[in-house]
Amino acid sequence: MANFLDHQGNRFLGLAVLALGLVLNPAHAVVTPSKKPDSNQCVPLGDWVTPGFGKIPQQQVIARAAKAEVVLLGETHVNVDHHRWQLQTLAALHAQRPDMVIGFEMFPRRVQAALDRWVAGELTEQEFLRASDWNHVWNTDPNLYLPLFHFARMNRIPMLALNIETKLRRQVAEKGFYGVPVEDREGLTRPAEPSQAYMDYLLPIYKQHDRRDKQGGEISQHDPDFRKFIDGQLLWDRAMAQVLQQAVNGSVATGKPLVVGVMGSGHVLHGFGVPHQLHDLGVKHVSALLPWDSDKSCKQLVAGVADAVFGVLPHIPELIRPQFQRLGIRYEMGRGGAVVLQVEKNSIAEAAKLMESDVIVEMAGLSLQTTEDVINIVRRQAPGTWLPIKIKRDNQDMEIIAKFPPLKS
Numbered sequence: 001m002a003n004f005l006d007h008q009g010n011r012f013l014g015l016a017v018l019a020l021g022l023v024l025n026p027a028h029a030v031v032t033p034s035k036k037p038d039s040n041q042c043v044p045l046g047d048w049v050t051p052g053f054g055k056i057p058q059q060q061v062i063a064r065a066a067k068a069e070v071v072l073l074g075e076t077h078v079n080v081d082h083h084r085w086q087l088q089t090l091a092a093l094h095a096q097r098p099d100m101v102i103g104f105e106m107f108p109r110r111v112q113a114a115l116d117r118w119v120a121g122e123l124t125e126q127e128f129l130r131a132s133d134w135n136h137v138w139n140t141d142p143n144l145y146l147p148l149f150h151f152a153r154m155n156r157i158p159m160l161a162l163n164i165e166t167k168l169r170r171q172v173a174e175k176g177f178y179g180v181p182v183e184d185r186e187g188l189t190r191p192a193e194p195s196q197a198y199m200d201y202l203l204p205i206y207k208q209h210d211r212r213d214k215q216g217g218e219i220s221q222h223d224p225d226f227r228k229f230i231d232g233q234l235l236w237d238r239a240m241a242q243v244l245q246q247a248v249n250g251s252v253a254t255g256k257p258l259v260v261g262v263m264g265s266g267h268v269l270h271g272f273g274v275p276h277q278l279h280d281l282g283v284k285h286v287s288a289l290l291p292w293d294s295d296k297s298c299k300q301l302v303a304g305v306a307d308a309v310f311g312v313l314p315h316i317p318e319l320i321r322p323q324f325q326r327l328g329i330r331y332e333m334g335r336g337g338a339v340v341l342q343v344e345k346n347s348i349a350e351a352a353k354l355m356e357s358d359v360i361v362e363m364a365g366l367s368l369q370t371t372e373d374v375i376n377i378v379r380r381q382a383p384g385t386w387l388p389i390k391i392k393r394d395n396q397d398m399e400i401i402a403k404f405p406p407l408k409s
Contacts (some may be wrong), residue, residue, distance in 0.1 A: 010345040011162075049309050050307070051302060053303070066093055068286060069284075070351070072261045072263030072287070079291070083148065085312050089289060089310075100157050101258070102152055103261045104159060105162050109164060113131075125142075129148070136375070140395060160247060162261065164239040166330050167187065168188075172334035173228040173229065176231065180384075191235055192234075194230060201270070220308070236275045237350075241277035241281055241283075244278060269290070271286075325379055327348050327402060329346065332371075339359050340357065343356060353400060354402060360374070360391050362391070363389050
């Protein structure tokens with residue numbers, strides 16, 4: 001692949017030029033607003049800023065990050081501009097450190113073989129999505145991520161599955177780390193204890209979750225269910241940090257690869273999550289880079305939130321035609337149906353008042369036997385229609401209605 005020079009003399013891969021368009025299927029094209037950037041924005045579109053200090057040239061950001069052991073690239077999963085920025089940043093880093101490994105939060109460890117086969121060129125896109133169980137483990141429009149996956153394959157960059165099964169996080173949250181048998185922990189070691197600042201950060205997020213065991217009234221950090229929530233979050237952070245740490249230390253060569261982690265920004269902010277666990281594992285040189293939406297409050301741009309942030313467009317859902325309908329749950333089959341493990345915030349499932357640990361036994365009058373039954377029924381649901389769902393909650397049979405909004409003109 002040809003290399004080019006930008007106006008500052010920085011080398012970057014030709015793929016990045018094409019990637020900035022983040023090609024989606026034509027039917028799902030994103031329309032970019034034509035309004036000019038607000039001159040009062042703390043992070044102008046297309047600029048890098050060091051929080052607490054001000055603008056910084058891209059050349060300097062990339063040069064610093066390329067010297068790290070691990071670089072973490074945050075994201076909001078559904079924001080198309082975040083993935084454009086990730087691809088541009090990966091290309092710039094790869095020009096500096098071509099010996100690279102990329103880890104993805106989106107994949108649990110059990111599908112690592114599918115990632116290896118994809119990078120080796122053995123699978124088509126559809127074969128890869130099926131082999132990696134994408135619709136079940138992530139269930140977000142794959143067109144948002146496929147340019148990143150193609151970048152890895154084109155450059156023969158190993159891809160790593162960073163995540164664990166949602167079931168394990170739930171078990172640890174319910175029983176504690178040592179309450180789960182060693183053979184069921186997927187090789188995880190006990191997470192480092194969180195800082196008080198991380199606890200303060202997570203408490204408002206916890207309050208927004210509709211959890212079965214949440215206590216009524218004012219919720220404090222001493223709430224037992226909040227501690228379970230913390231344990232689950234720490235395990236998530238630790239799982240990703242462990243795979244990244246193993247990639248740093250696993251090379252027998254003199255030169256170590258640059259290890260990059262692609263994950264939700266909540267795992268990166270302020271060094272609370274994955275960076276904290278990496279430090280505990282002995283990986284001290286970590287660079288945290290984040291996209292920064294142009295409509296985001298400048299009050300949040302404080303020193304230490306990241307090493308550098310890049311100005312991008314905010315997520316504009318009304319300008320995107322979804323590839324398929326989504327209920328907004330993570331689940332596993334068991335107990336006679338689909339057991340709800342997580343309900344996404346602001347989802348159709350949350351509006352229908354589905355809760356964690358509910359067992360979905362029927363959808364649209366059809367019993368559920370396999371993972372694909374849930375996916376196929378939801379995908380067939382037309383916009384603007386209602387989907388009757390039968391559930392079991394605390395051994396009681398209930399029926400709820402999931403209301404799918406109409407398409408906006």
